[in-house]
Amino acid sequence: MPARVLLAAVGAGTLGYGGWLLWAQVVWQPDFVLSLAGWLVVGPVAHDSLVVPVTALGAALLARTLPSPWRHAVVAGLVASGVLLLVGIPLLTRPMAAPPNPGLDDRNYWPGLLLFLLVLWALLLAVTAAYTGAVGARRRHRRHPVVSEGDER
Incomplete structure (x- = not known):
């Protein structure tokens, strides 16, 4: 309980x-406030209405269909991919609002996203x-242990 209180604080x-x-x-101009409201509202709504249901359905x-270790890896990959795409959408779909910062905004983000x-x-x-493969080898070894020549029981 104290850890939760600390994390909440x-x-x-x-x-x-x-x-x-x-x-x-x-x-405090209407177009800026509207844009800010869009960021603060659309982000969570997009997450809750797109990323979460698609990930849960997947x-x-x-x-x-998948065996346990593969299921966990693919679900983790779906979650990470969904979050990365959601975070990256603003950089991929709209021009920068301010002049580009050399070294930061002056690149094509699509290749980086796809590579990641x-x-x-x-x-x-x-x-x-x-x-x-390691788990399968251990299981096979337990079922059929290797008996050496000097180890006759």
Whole structure:
């Protein structure tokens, strides 16, 4: 219980600090306030109405078709991919609102996003394949232990 209270206090403090920083930067003009409201409302709504149901549906379908280690890896990959796509959509779909910051905004984000997703899935599948192979080898060894020549029982 004390850990939860501590985490809640840290979260509330962080949220308050972020709100204070945001308040100092708000330009109180209708178009800016409308844009800010869109960011603060559309993000959570998109997460709750798109990412969560798609991930839950995918996980439910995979739970019926994939064996356990693969199921966990694929569900983790779906969650990470969904969150990454949701976070990356603003950079992929709209021009920057301010002049580009050299080295930060002056790149094409599509190749980076696709490369990250490729590496994520390759690592997830490689680690799961290695884990599945190691577990399978242990199970086979338990069923058919290797008996050496001097070990006759």
